[in-house]
Amino acid sequence: MKKSVALILGVFLILLLAACSDNNADQEENNGKEENSNTEENAAPEPEDKEKPEDKEPAQPYKALKPAEDAKPLEQKLTQQELENMPDAEAHGSDPARMVPVGQTLVKGAEDQTNGPLKNHRIVAYYGHPNSENMGILGEMGKDELMKKLKEQTQAYSDADPERPAVPMIELISTVAQRDPGPEGHYYHRTPPELIDEYADLAKENDALLMLDVQLGTDSVLHQVKLLEEWLKLPYVHLAIDTEFHVAEGETPGVDLGGVDGAEVQEAVEYLTDLVEENDLPDKMIVVHQFIDDAITNKSAIRPSEHVQVTLNYDGWGDASTKKSLYRKFVRNEAVQYGGFKIFYKKDEPIMTPEEVLKLDPNPAIVNYQ
Structure with a gap:
């Protein structure tokens, strides 16, 4: 009888240890996934193609004068007749929109x-x-x-x-x-x-x-x-x-x-x-x-x-x-x-x-x- 009880307890302990081992493995796997996920989330984005210093254009040393706030684009200032009478109007057709851009x-x-x-x-x-x-x-x-x-x-x-x-x-x-x-x-x-x-x-x-x-x-x-x-x-x-x-x-x-x-x-x-x-x-x-x-x-x-x-x-x-x-x-x-x-x-x-x-x-x- 004592031998039977000891045998049963032994089997039980083996099963218990196996279960714990599986849980630990699962936990480690999950932790690994979480760690990878966090690493991917926090990782710096891949750098875009940035200009190297030697590729940058030198700054232009001047300032253009800003137009007045009510200044209109040039084409809005030309009458239809003026557009049609611009040089080469015939070469570009009768439609002013097809002419040389103002x-x-x-x-x-x-x-x-x-x-x-x-x-x-x-x-x-x-x-x-x-x-x-x-x-x-x-x-x-x-x-x-x-x-x-x-x-x-x-x-x-x-x-x-x-x-x-x-x-x-x-x-x-x-x-x-x-x-x-x-x-x-x-x-x-x-x-x-x-x-x-x-x-x-x-x-x-x-x-x-x-x-x-x-x-x-x-x-x-x-x-x-x-x-x-x-x-x-x-x-x-x-x-x-x-x-x-x-x-x-x-x-x-x-x-x-x-x-x-x-x-x-x-x-x-x-x-x-x-x-x-x-x-x-x-x-x-x-x-x-x-x-x-x-x-x-x-x-x-x-x-x-x-x-x-x-x-x-x-x-x-x-x-x-x-x-x-x-x-x-x-x-x-x-x-x-x-x-x-x-x-x-x-x-x-x-x-x-x-x-x-x-x-x-x-x-x-x-x-x-x-």
Whole structure:
């Protein structure tokens, strides 16, 4: 009897121990699942593809002027008749919606691979030399008054086309063409470096841009660009080329009208592209001025790069209808990338308003005043 009881107790203990062992295993499994669940819940999310520091675009060193609160998009300001009478209306059909978009600044077929100022903004510039009243508005007033008037004119364009806010820019002639050979024998005089520094500081203090304009004489475009390299390395400084002052040996600037081959402009594009890449600069602009046929030849050689935007700027003066016609001829029909248009406060008849300027096709990405 005692043996039977002992046997029964032994079996019972074995079963009890087995049950406990199973429960412990289940508990450990459940704890493991809970731990895994909590780990998955609290784990940091997988990082998204973040830009590496070296991939980030350098910050653009300017501020566009905000449009007025009641400013309307440009297309709302044009009448149906104006839309139908825009250039190339027939080519786009009778439906104005099929025409060149109002506000389009890139010329037809062009693209912009940069992150430059013209991508989303318009530039409004005051042109000239501080030491000459005859060369533009920069010589007609002091720096404070200049910036006040420039900002007022820039604001007018932000209000006229609020979808493309405007940025103020000073266009300073940094190399002045001369009628005598000068010390270097190339018929130009360099603006003193300290004067360029003054206007570079003025632009920076006002969140504006500075464009250095070269009047070449008999010098090459590339050499002039190299002379300006210390300023072109500043993030807010850009380049303009006054083509008609580039004359051949034996000719005189101001007496003979010259011109620039597009291949020379392209050398400047490539030089600035390298400058941007090597110095981690914001993308640059080059403006090429033209008011006669021969001022720029071989335009097909000019190819904007991934770091340099190119604007063909019509800078003739006179009556508005002639200026519009020549803008279409030199900028739209001989397209490169962007269009620019110059207004002469004292020589144009009449002086076109911002709304009138912005009816041009393509809309000028740069409007400069002399």
